[in-house]
Amino acid sequence: MQLANWRLIRELLLTVDAALELVDIRDPISTRSRRLEKLAERSGVPLIIVLNKADLVPISVSKEWKRYFEDEGYPAVFISAQKRMGTLVLRRVLKRVVKNKSPLTAGIFGIPKVGKSTLINTLKGRHSASTSPYPGSPGYTKRAQTFRIGEGVYLIDTPGLVPPEGGGIESKIREKPVDSLENPVAMAVELIRKILKYSPNAFKEAYGISSTNPDTILRELALMRGWVYRKDKEPIIQESAKAVIRDYLNGRIPFYVTPQQLLGYRPRLAWSPASKSH
Numbered sequence: 263m264q265l266a267n268w269r270l271i272r273e274l275l276l277t278v279d280a281a282l283e284l285v286d287i288r289d290p291i292s293t294r295s296r297r298l299e300k301l302a303e304r305s306g307v308p309l310i311i312v313l314n315k316a317d318l319v320p321i322s323v324s325k326e327w328k329r330y331f332e333d334e335g336y337p338a339v340f341i342s343a344q345k346r347m348g349t350l351v352l353r354r355v356l357k358r359v360v361k362n363k364s365p366l367t368a369g370i371f372g373i374p375k376v377g378k379s380t381l382i383n384t385l386k387g388r389h390s391a392s393t394s395p396y397p398g399s400p401g402y403t404k405r406a407q408t409f410r411i412g413e414g415v416y417l418i419d420t421p422g423l424v425p426p427e428g429g430g431i432e433s434k435i436r437e438k439p440v441d442s443l444e445n446p447v448a449m450a451v452e453l454i455r456k457i458l459k460y461s462p463n464a465f466k467e468a469y470g471i472s473s474t475n476p477d478t479i480l481r482e483l484a485l486m487r488g489w490v491y492r493k494d495k496e497p498i499i500q501e502s503a504k505a506v507i508r509d510y511l512n513g514r515i516p517f518y519v520t521p522q523q524l525l526g527y528r529p530r531l532a533w534s535p536a537s538k539s540h
């Protein structure tokens with residue numbers, strides 16, 4: 263993973279017409295970067311909140327989070343980069359925020375594991391033959407790649423630029439590749455507690471494990487998978503800890519939070535046909 267480079271991010275923000283901030287819709291507050299948002303604002307660049315992984319939450323929750331960010335003043339869309347859902351709406355909102363400027367270049371930002379690479383692949387897939395480098399300033403080209411995702415629409419990828427923020431468990435598990443995490447067991451225990459708080463049946467559904475004790479969950483998962491020490495057949499919980507973190511990031515453990523649960527805030531959803539809807 264590359265180091266955060268705010269100078270480079272600032273340089274990129276000066277180059278693009280709009281910024282897409284990808285967040286994980288299962289917990290958008292813990293996966294956003296307020297520092298990026300402030301920097302975009304100071305650079306005068308419109309920033310769209312892109313709530314990704316919407317295939318993992320009920321549609322009503324997606325609508326609530328979209329509304330929550332709109333109430334904060336951001337254009338917001340929910341998508342599933344993996345299931346190719348919502349990408350037409352995203353293109354439409356992008357064109358709207360740049361007032362139909364053409365050609366347009368948007369930067370794609372977000373902390374690790376929110377789905378930036380997946381989104382780029384999905385968007386360029388429709389135009390697979392037409393990816394081409396963007397003739398931009400040479401300063402960022404070492405790290406940023408540009409893709410053409412449609413007629414006059416360019417997307418700049420920014421791999422590894424925006425660091426996780428806030429210091430909570432969502433940032434800790436995204437700071438490094440899972441295999442390099444220094445204390446995966448402690449992190450998995452913290453993650454399991456968070457998941458169970460909002461999703462009490464998560465581990466029953468994901469692994470068939472009914473226990474709600476994090477240590478028991480890790481032990482049982484290791485035994486189930488045959489991750490045991492040869493000598494004494496004791497479970498290797500470092501392995502199950504890493505599996506839990508990976509499965510969580512990949513969406514294999516059912517979990518999400520609502521604005522109401524997290525912030526005590528219930529966005530008012532407008533249902534009338536005249537209102538803006540996704």
Ligand SMILES: Nc1nc2c(ncn2[C@@H]2O[C@H](COP(=O)(O)OP(=O)(O)O)[C@@H](O)[C@H]2O)c(=O)[nH]1
Nearest residue numbers: 315342343344374375376377378379380512513
């Ligand atoms: N369920 C689901 N998983 C996704 C989606 N987009 C990305 N992922 C998964 O999230 C993980 C991180 O995605 P990646 O594109 O590598 O994130 P990046 O680090 O921001 O580039 C991968 O396991 C993806 O398969 C999505 O829309 N839905």
Ligand SMILES: [Mg+2]
Nearest residue numbers: 378379380421
């Ligand atoms: Mg990536």
